[in-house]
Amino acid sequence: MAVVFDKPHALTDVPMHYCPGCTHGIVHRLVAEVIDELGIEGKTIGIAPVGCSVFAYNYFNCDMIEAAHGRAPAVATGVKRSDPENHVVFTYQGDGDLASIGMAETVHAAARNENITIIFINNAIYGMTGGQMAPTSLPGQVTQTSPYGRDTKHCGFPIKVCEMLSELEGPEYLERVTVSNVKNIRNAKKAIKKAFQNQLDGKGFSLVEVVSTCPTNWGMTPQNALKWLEDNMLPYYPLGVYKDRSAKEETK
Amino acid sequence: MTTQILLSGFGGQGILFTGKFLAYKGLLADKNVSWLPSYGPEMRGGTASCSVIISDEEVGSPIISQPDVLIAMNLPSFEKFEPTVKAGGIIIADSSLIEAKSTRDDIDVYYIPATALASDMGKQSLANMIILGKLLKVMNDFNEDEIKTVLSKVIPPKKADMLDINLKAMQLGSEN
Amino acid sequence: MADKILMKGNEAIAEAAIKAGCMHYFGYPITPQTEVAAYMAKRMPKIGGCFLQAESEVAAINMVYGVASTGKRVMTSSSSPGISLKSEGLSYLAGSDLPALIVNVQRGGPGLGGIQPSQADYFQATKGGGHGDFKMIVLAPSSVQEMADLTVKGFDLADKYRMPTMLLADGTMGQMMEPVSLDYEVKETVDKPWATTGTKMEREHNIVTSLFLKPDELEDLVVERYERYKVVEENEVMYEEYMMDDADICIAAFGIAARVAKNAINEARKQGIKVGLIRPITLWPFPVVPFKKAATHVKEIISVELSMGQMIEDVRLACECKVPVTLCSRTGGMIPSPEQVLEAITRANGGAK
Numbered sequence A: 001m002a003v004v005f006d007k008p009h010a011l012t013d014v015p016m017h018y019c020p021g022c023t024h025g026i027v028h029r030l031v032a033e034v035i036d037e038l039g040i041e042g043k044t045i046g047i048a049p050v051g052c053s054v055f056a057y058n059y060f061n062c063d064m065i066e067a068a069h070g071r072a073p074a075v076a077t078g079v080k081r082s083d084p085e086n087h088v089v090f091t092y093q094g095d096g097d098l099a100s101i102g103m104a105e106t107v108h109a110a111a112r113n114e115n116i117t118i119i120f121i122n123n124a125i126y127g128m129t130g131g132q133m134a135p136t137s138l139p140g141q142v143t144q145t146s147p148y149g150r151d152t153k154h155c156g157f158p159i160k161v162c163e164m165l166s167e168l169e170g171p172e173y174l175e176r177v178t179v180s181n182v183k184n185i186r187n188a189k190k191a192i193k194k195a196f197q198n199q200l201d202g203k204g205f206s207l208v209e210v211v212s213t214c215p216t217n218w219g220m221t222p223q224n225a226l227k228w229l230e231d232n233m234l235p236y237y238p239l240g241v242y243k244d245r246s247a248k249e250e251t252k
Numbered sequence B: 001m002t003t004q005i006l007l008s009g010f011g012g013q014g015i016l017f018t019g020k021f022l023a024y025k026g027l028l029a030d031k032n033v034s035w036l037p038s039y040g041p042e043m044r045g046g047t048a049s050c051s052v053i054i055s056d057e058e059v060g061s062p063i064i065s066q067p068d069v070l071i072a073m074n075l076p077s078f079e080k081f082e083p084t085v086k087a088g089g090i091i092i093a094d095s096s097l098i099e100a101k102s103t104r105d106d107i108d109v110y111y112i113p114a115t116a117l118a119s120d121m122g123k124q125s126l127a128n129m130i131i132l133g134k135l136l137k138v139m140n141d142f143n144e145d146e147i148k149t150v151l152s153k154v155i156p157p158k159k160a161d162m163l164d165i166n167l168k169a170m171q172l173g174s175e176n
Numbered sequence C: 001m002a003d004k005i006l007m008k009g010n011e012a013i014a015e016a017a018i019k020a021g022c023m024h025y026f027g028y029p030i031t032p033q034t035e036v037a038a039y040m041a042k043r044m045p046k047i048g049g050c051f052l053q054a055e056s057e058v059a060a061i062n063m064v065y066g067v068a069s070t071g072k073r074v075m076t077s078s079s080s081p082g083i084s085l086k087s088e089g090l091s092y093l094a095g096s097d098l099p100a101l102i103v104n105v106q107r108g109g110p111g112l113g114g115i116q117p118s119q120a121d122y123f124q125a126t127k128g129g130g131h132g133d134f135k136m137i138v139l140a141p142s143s144v145q146e147m148a149d150l151t152v153k154g155f156d157l158a159d160k161y162r163m164p165t166m167l168l169a170d171g172t173m174g175q176m177m178e179p180v181s182l183d184y185e186v187k188e189t190v191d192k193p194w195a196t197t198g199t200k201m202e203r204e205h206n207i208v209t210s211l212f213l214k215p216d217e218l219e220d221l222v223v224e225r226y227e228r229y230k231v232v233e234e235n236e237v238m239y240e241e242y243m244m245d246d247a248d249i250c251i252a253a254f255g256i257a258a259r260v261a262k263n264a265i266n267e268a269r270k271q272g273i274k275v276g277l278i279r280p281i282t283l284w285p286f287p288v289v290p291f292k293k294a295a296t297h298v299k300e301i302i303s304v305e306l307s308m309g310q311m312i313e314d315v316r317l318a319c320e321c322k323v324p325v326t327l328c329s330r331t332g333g334m335i336p337s338p339e340q341v342l343e344a345i346t347r348a349n350g351g352a353k
Helices: A024-038 A052-059 A072-082 A095-101 A103-111 A161-165 A182-200 A222-236 A245-251 B015-028 B075-084 B114-120 B124-138 B144-154 B157-175 C009-019 C034-047 C057-069 C080-095 C122-126 C144-161 C171-175 C215-235 C255-270 C288-294 C311-318 C338-348
Strands: A044-048 A063-066 A088-094 A117-122 A173-178 A206-211 A240-244 B002-010 B032-037 B047-055 B069-072 B090-094 B108-112 C005-008 C024-027 C050-053 C074-078 C100-106 C137-139 C164-170 C177-180 C239-242 C249-252 C275-280 C282-284 C300-305 C325-329
Touching: A024 A052, A024 A088, A024 A117, A024 A182, A044 A052, A044 A072, A052 A063, A052 A088, A063 C057, A072 A088, A072 A103, A072 A117, A072 C024, A072 C050, A072 C057, A088 A095, A088 A182, A095 A103, A095 A117, A103 A161, A103 C057, A117 A182, A161 A173, A161 A206, A161 A240, A173 A182, A173 A222, A182 A206, A206 A222, A240 A245, B002 B015, B002 B075, B015 B032, B015 B047, B015 B124, B015 B144, B015 C005, B015 C177, B032 C171, B047 B075, B069 B075, B069 B124, B075 B090, B090 B124, B108 B124, B114 B124, B114 B157, B124 B157, B144 B157, C005 C009, C009 C034, C009 C074, C009 C100, C009 C144, C009 C164, C009 C171, C009 C177, C024 C034, C024 C057, C034 C050, C034 C171, C057 C074, C057 C080, C057 C100, C074 C080, C080 C100, C080 C122, C080 C164, C100 C144, C100 C171, C122 C164, C122 C282, C137 C144, C144 C164, C144 C171, C144 C177, C144 C215, C164 C171, C164 C255, C171 C255, C239 C255, C249 C255, C249 C288, C249 C311, C249 C338, C255 C275, C255 C300, C255 C338, C275 C288, C288 C311, C300 C311, C300 C338, C311 C325, C325 C338
Parallel strands: A044 A063, A044 A088, A088 A117, A117 A206, A173 A206, B002 B069, B069 B090, B090 B108, C024 C050, C024 C074, C074 C100, C100 C164, C137 C164, C249 C275, C249 C300, C300 C325
Antiparallel strands: A173 A240, B002 B047, B032 B047, B032 C177, C005 C177, C137 C282, C239 C275
16 A cells, blocks of 8 residues: 655654644654655754753654753754764754743854754743743733733833844844745745755754744634734744845855 | 972062972972962952972972062062061062061061163063072072073973073072 | 973863863853863864853853763863852753763852852752752862862763762862873773764664653652662762871861861871871762761861861761861851961860960
8 A cells, every 4th residue: 555644754653742733743743854854863863942842852763852941052052063073953942942041042052153953933922831921922912921911011022033143143044934824834844954954064053933823822722823823923923034144145 | 398489469570470480490300399379350460479389298288378488579568478477588579669678587588679670671571580580599599400491391382582581580680 | 200290270170181081161261260261272172172162151061961962071160150050950961861070160159259269169069069869979189180180080980870070179279280190091981872972773762851750750760860879979989098097186178178287287296186187089979987987086076178167067977976076167268277277176185275
């Protein structure tokens, strides 16, 4: 019998713990497909964050390391520098991990143009701990710790990571994508593949921000969550390439 | 036998370097030695001091409370440490910068206008080496061959051309 | 002695680490240990190693965690306030069973404290390097030569027992120069099948983690780790005894305090007072046996420390309170003088002047 659809080799058989409708599963699969297609599973080392995707180390078939909250880019730096020629290193981080507690590690890894790949899941909320305000929660967004909606006068504004990092000389490639529909998923995969290819080509720091949903903590059905994402998240976090140094140099 | 040498002056006067010379001299003579600097944010202009211990025995504490020898290169150092010198001990003081005189009669104090002599040589930063030459002379330990060997150890290869002028300063110190 | 050179303690650590095969160093500037970083910055690029100045101590220890995960020898160094920042990483290293060398050239605390030498991080190093049930091997050098020797030893022990090892020095040890010989023939003999260096598609994936949500599973792991600690306690204790055979009074001191104490002991011996020294070289595992033995023939143990009295608790535990254990100390960056220690010895001898 012909197999028409299969799980990527880079994913293990461990059942994922993610909630129904969560987009982590999609992004995991995209990363795994890219690892398969590039044939790099045997030399890839992934760094899992603290957050909902903490157990990512159980789901990827490559060697995996669990980092302290926010420290994945620093850990990735160590792993990459321990054998720059032979290690392919990626981190997989959420918004609290990457843009709050780990902001210093993120910015400095970018500034160093550390030759690593970062998959950044932005769903505007802390999922694992039960739905608290994230550094990317939208103005007015209701969460457990902003029960009256995010008051920007009280706790400031969401951080636009790609825009912010694009001001740095360091990073090679920054793109924001989403996985809200088939077309967007295809684009997301293209971006993730490029982020890995850049590392293989020695080009440096490549970050793909994936605007994602959290139906459980947003308190919505999966379908409504995707609609809320398109109506509210995308206007605030526009999709697109924020930096692509090599492409820019080629067009010169 | 154990000799405890305390060197003190302004940062930038070469206090630590002078101490290093004495420590290396001890090392090359197969002695046990320790060299301990004061350290802190005052890199230039603040107080710098350095404790050197040269001993036939294992060196215990590297900290000196009662020196056998005091090299004082500014007034605050002289005033602070002159009373701590062991009876029978030696002080070498840069009289260009220290107008005060010791009132003690149980120690030997030598005054040498090291900074003025160094200025005459055209290089004020050699005052420490002039004092060092004086000290070795006073201790009956001025041996040119040995000095050259030690200098070649403490002067980095990049600055090897500085060896002669340092030796010259030490000779000048031994003659004054 | 011709093969010896004069080196600062901090530089001796750095060169010894390189000789021990450590090709990766991550650090952040802080007095009085910055010479370690400066030395590494100069040497590493010339030998194909990696020196990287991290954005913070927190980042540095996590870079160490990354390299340690791949099984390579790696180190970081800092001073007291910086070690507090690294304590997160120390806990994770211990919880993931990763070997690494961490150097603490202590300064006065708490808070920003001062920059002068201190031993006030004894508790932090031996009792609580971070959250959770864990231990680090803690080595306390008392000379520049030991700074180097214990650095090499530290890497060996870390590999052997898969645990972080701390070199606990102080500002004087870091800043002073003494003759040192660095002739080491280091062979790394420990296999590291757990290292995350890529599966090469030849084995199951390795996972380095400290997360175990099932409490029974976590308990088993911690208990297993403590079994390993027991082996360390049985085999790796190091200490020096000085004039203890006939001693009526015992000084307990490590690092710079032990050197000050030796001066006082020599002086006291001249006065006919029978006093000796037990100098722990491993602070964990603590040398319990020699203190227990001493308690059978001395009338008092004096703990000489650069703190308000931290090691003294372990000394009391070791001698099971069979003899009085008293404290002779300075803190905040001050160092007890030999005269102060001698006074304590004289008092203990019953001849308070």
